[in-house]
Amino acid sequence: MSTQKKRNFKIEAFKHRVELDPKYAEKTWKILEHAIEEIYNHNASGLSFEELYRNAYNMVLHKYGEKLYSGLVTTMTSHLKNISREVELAQGGFFLEELNRKWEDHRKALQMIRDILMYMDRTFVPSAQKTPVNDLGLNLWRDNIVRSPKIQARLKNTLLELVERERTGEVINRGLMRNVIQMLKELGPNVYQEDFEKPFLDVSADFYRVESQKFIECCDCGEYMKKAERRLNEETERVSHYSAEASGGKIENVVEREMIANHMQRLVQMENSGLVNMLVDDKYDDLSRMYNLFNRVPGGLSAIKDVMTSYLRETGKQLVTDPEKSKDPVEFVQRLLDQKDKYDKIISLAFSNDKTFQNALNGSFEYFINLNPRSPEFISLFVDDKLRKGLKEVSEEDVEVVLDKVMMLFRYLQEKDVFEKYYKQHLAKRLLSGKSASDEAERSLIVKLKTECGYQFTSKLEGMFTDMRTSQDTMQGFYASQSSEMSEGQPSLVVQVLTTGSWPTQASTTCNLPPEIHGVCERFKAYYLGTHSGRRLSWQTSMGSADLKAVFGKGQKHELNVSTYQMCILMLFNSSDQMSYKEIEQATAIPAPDLKRCLQSLACVKGKNVLRKEPMSKDIMEDDDFFFNDRFTSKFFKVKIGTVAAQKESEPEKQETRQRVEEDRKPQIEAAIVRIMKSRRVLDHNNIVTEVTKQLQSRFLPNPVVIKKRIESLIEREFLERDKVDRKMYRYLA
């Protein structure tokens, strides 16, 4: 309390302390006014800072702050008006320089004035709610110079003209430009934006609108992109040179909008040089440039992606549906792989591995691969070709690479079960004929399929390998047990015992085996059933092969590699030299289509015609006669007589496979329905269809109509029932 009183008292005393000369204020102000004049006239070095500060301090102390402040405003304003006139008088190119010089002067002067009026700034200005001296000086400069009617427009036009001149390749005084823009920035964001940025952006938009129009008329797409990229870089560089970084993003937006966004579609679809041509010609640089530029504008990338996708689908569709091109399955798949490699490379080199582009690529492949219902078969044939022979020359890593690529195509397939079906057939052929080039590679692919589709998918394929291995053991055991009874000259037998179900089912029509063979077979059967009781063996004569030693007319010996059927036919000629078709058919009991095919390859293929046919013709007729061809010659000791079997499936075979696949799908769909219903108990039709589709899509795409049929069948068998009220609902019956 006492302190409070004391303080009050002292302040009171202080007020009355100094007696003043009535003219004191006027006199003091004159000194300061003169000093301000001198400062503007570059004569500050003759002034005493201490004296001026003391005077200003005293004026404020003696309540003349208002007089001091308004005096400052008046003096500075009149001074700036003079400057304004001088700047206006500057001719042409000197205008900016004069303005800049005056600005430098004003800033220095303002600094000094602020220093001597520091006390006023600190005490009077806040309490009287005036603008601080520095801001006051900038505001006065803004109002009297930059925004004076005769200067404002001229300044704007001069700046824009300089920008324009620089854009057209002239060299301008960037330092001056930078200083003036710096000045505008110091005068506040509002001044900078209104007096420079906005007109600058408007003019730039006009400029680039015209320029882009000009470019797009005369340049091709790649050329245009280069120009646009250069312009963008130039503008970024320009704003940084002008110290107008704040406008960097905006000017880039302008250029992006005018040069790219407005011409996006036209650029992408430009004839002879647009995106499609770049893709065709693998123009990685151009593509990469396009990607980077389009990435800057909204919707840019999707414009590229859309065109790429539709082009991919278009060409892909042509590729897979062209009947010419699907003649050779291996080439067909190779073309797909090449296509994929090409686009993978483009995406990684030019599109910075953009995920959305990869998805678009995958989507396109998935779309068109499935357009051709034979794609699964062809892919399997491609694998067959690679695993059969092609890989003998290539290293293991290369095998892996090829297999990985095949797996990628496999992923696109919707009907994976169809692939499985064919793959099984082809694998069976490879294994049984011993044509598989590398066990390693076979297994590696199986592992890949397993990781992709799960254990279920490959269990049967693995079963096939197991059978092959056990058969080897069985054969060893058989010959060990028979060693005593085996005699020279007897045919040696190799049996592969195949588990039913693991292998592609074949109609088991057994033919009549020649007695020599039949005996050995019976012995094997006895041996096998003796060691494995409760099993049944049936001979798959359609799948075997045989090596025959034959002696021809001039005594030349050959070893003939033939199928089991062909062996049966040839063995007949041991006892007679001539046989009719009917006789052969009767003796062997080979099914007619197979028999015809065998005879065709024995009698009609040049260089391998161990039989002679009468009459000579390409096709086998039922009344043809066959003779042993004594005059057969070949430069090889071993002669392989292939079956005239199309590598690709024929139309009826295809139908049959398709039907089998459909048949196989039924239990899978039913199982899926039951699994779903078991957990959900009650579900409506549409949801069942979606869930089933989801569950099975890793193997195939079930047809909703088929699903409906399966549901009905399950209702019949009382797994499900329809809800009594809502007929669309199904209920699970446990």
Place this chain on the structure above:
Amino acid sequence: KIGSPSDVEGVRQSRWWWWWWRRPKQEEKRLRAVTLHVNSAILAAKSPFFYNLFSNGMRESLNKHSATVLRVDASEEAAVMELLHFAYAGHLSRETAESPSAVLDVLRAADKFDVVSCIRHCSVLL
């Protein structure tokens, strides 16, 4: 009038020298001058006034070899001396600190020369 201070050349380079004038208001002739040797860097750090005095491009900062004059009223003298003491020492002398009116005078001087630390110090004392 006062001549230039006598000191070694080397020290002059790093220091500012200034003279202390006292001029009783009514009698112009009776000026009293006190010469003090001060370190400009210390004062400039404490007060924007001194900072500008020594740097803003007017006479005082340009004539580095002649004395800088600071005119004060006789009634202010003691307070200004005390303020200078504070600038170096960071506290007031004991006699001053114990007299509220003396502290008030120092506060006024500190306000005039914008020595924020001293203003705060005096406010706390009061």
